[in-house]
Amino acid sequence: xxxIAAIREDLFHxxxxxxxxxxxxxxxxxxxxxxMPVGISVAVPVPKGIVRDLQTAPTQExxxxxxxxNAQLNEIVSAGAEFLRAQGFxxxxxxxxxxxxxxxxxxxxxxxxxxxxxxxxxxxxxCLLVTPEFGSAVRLSSLLTDAPLLADAPVDESRCGxxxxxxxxxxxxxxxxxxxxxxxxxxxxxxxxxxxxTQVERMKAATGREVDxxxxxxxxxxxxxxxxxxx
Numbered sequence: 001x002x003x004i005a006a007i008r009e010d011l012f013h014x015x016x017x018x019x020x021x022x023x024x025x026x027x028x029x030x031x032x033x034x035x036m037p038v039g040i041s042v043a044v045p046v047p048k049g050i051v052r053d054l055q056t057a058p059t060q061e062x063x064x065x066x067x068x069x070n071a072q073l074n075e076i077v078s079a080g081a082e083f084l085r086a087q088g089f090x091x092x093x094x095x096x097x098x099x100x101x102x103x104x105x106x107x108x109x110x111x112x113x114x115x116x117x118x119x120x121x122x123x124x125x126x127c128l129l130v131t132p133e134f135g136s137a138v139r140l141s142s143l144l145t146d147a148p149l150l151a152d153a154p155v156d157e158s159r160c161g162x163x164x165x166x167x168x169x170x171x172x173x174x175x176x177x178x179x180x181x182x183x184x185x186x187x188x189x190x191x192x193x194x195x196x197x198t199q200v201e202r203m204k205a206a207t208g209r210e211v212d213x214x215x216x217x218x219x220x221x222x223x224x225x226x227x228x229x230x231x
Contacts, residue, residue, distance in 0.1 A: 037146060
């Protein structure tokens, strides 16, 4: 029998070597969209300087970092899936090439779902994952496997409390202020259409690029601010 604890430890070591700053294992039994019973969530933080600038306006640097972090995450989860396959398990990396959003920004199994069930954080009033370490200033990816890895404790309630900074600062007024818990629909937290339209408007005004990137909501999050202040 393989030493599952050692495999988990070696897997996490590999993911960290490749650049993951947060890692966790999710029990995905019964979760819609999951082809396998176990998910591994990984996150990398947005650089502090870029986050500080986003409090004013979207930037070209954020656009470049966004795509660079996606590429890095693709490498991280691909390496993790390859490692697990070498141990004799099935594994699939949920890279940007393997997973596509539909016209409603939906994917079969959102990285955020894997992240909350892996204990990385909760869904904030911004409709983004909030982590204790980096706030919402993270990019996420995941991989799926049938390796019976010990799962981390899931996060099943919001820790945003009465804070409404992201709601108040949203230039699209797209956030409802609803606290998340498992089962709360995305539409109950934010309006996708208003969010996307305003993101494109702000990014075009600031950089000339017609893409839906903004970042203000996660830049002002108090958990993100703690990350920025931490040495």
